[in-house]
Amino acid sequence: MNPIVFLISFLPWILFGLFAGHSLLELETALIISLVISVIVGYRDMRDKLIVPWVTFSFFVGMVIALIVLQWYSIIPYIGIASNIVLTGIAFGSLAIGIPFTIQYAKRDVPRERWENPVFIHINKILTAFWGILFFLGLLLSVYKFFYPDTLGIFGDAYMWISIIVGIFFTMKYPAYAKKRSQT
Numbered sequence: 001m002n003p004i005v006f007l008i009s010f011l012p013w014i015l016f017g018l019f020a021g022h023s024l025l026e027l028e029t030a031l032i033i034s035l036v037i038s039v040i041v042g043y044r045d046m047r048d049k050l051i052v053p054w055v056t057f058s059f060f061v062g063m064v065i066a067l068i069v070l071q072w073y074s075i076i077p078y079i080g081i082a083s084n085i086v087l088t089g090i091a092f093g094s095l096a097i098g099i100p101f102t103i104q105y106a107k108r109d110v111p112r113e114r115w116e117n118p119v120f121i122h123i124n125k126i127l128t129a130f131w132g133i134l135f136f137l138g139l140l141l142s143v144y145k146f147f148y149p150d151t152l153g154i155f156g157d158a159y160m161w162i163s164i165i166v167g168i169f170f171t172m173k174y175p176a177y178a179k180k181r182s183q184t
Contacts, residue, residue: 003168006105009045009052010164012038012060013087017160020079027076028068035060050104051094059086081146084139091132100128102171119182123175130170134163 007014012034019030038060039046042053063079066072075082094101103124107115114120141159145152 002105002109003172005108006102006171007164007168008041009050009056009105011041012056013083014160014164016060016083024073024076027079031060031063031067035064045104048104051099051101052090052104055086055090059083077146080142081139084135084142087135088132088139091128091135095125095128095132100124102127102131119179123178126178127171127174130174131167134167138163 015037016030016034019033020027021030035057038053038057042050042057045053046057059082063082066075067079090101100121103121106120106124106127110120138159141152141156145156
């Protein structure tokens with residue numbers, strides 16, 4: 001699986017995390033940018049019916065409608081928690097329905113005859129579960145920040161980057177490890 005292509009699929013979420021800021025204008029701008037980027041980078045994936053771009057697009061459409069169109073400002077304190085619930089839901093929900101979201105990206109790099117290979121399927125279940133754990137930790141962090149807003153300092157801001165780096169590293173290294181281990 002190409003980690004750059006995989007990372008690009010999460011670009012709307014990354015940009016949202018970067019630009020949401022601390023003002024209503026910054027939040028609205030981040031939502032619009034993330035929505036537009038979700039269409040630009042996710043168009044092909046949405047056409048191919050991949051889970052991540054459709055859920056991403058739906059989330060940002062919903063947030064734009066709720067916050068900008070309907071002006072439900074009372075949801076603002078919960079947007080960080082909601083976004084982490086959605087990301088966690090993508091990972092564990094896709095596992096629950098038997099289509100680990102990583103497998104949809106991996107199939108682009110793997111010949112069709114290997115798609116039913118138990119090792120290929122297992123690798124993608126592990127990758128998806130790993131991302132789910134990272135997203136769940138982000139959810140726990142956002143809940144903690146909700147109740148204790150000024151206690152995490154730089155770690156609270158750095159977690160997104162740490163989790164992306166750890167997740168990409170794991171995504172790059174684990175498949176080779178798992179294949180080698182299955183051959184012994």
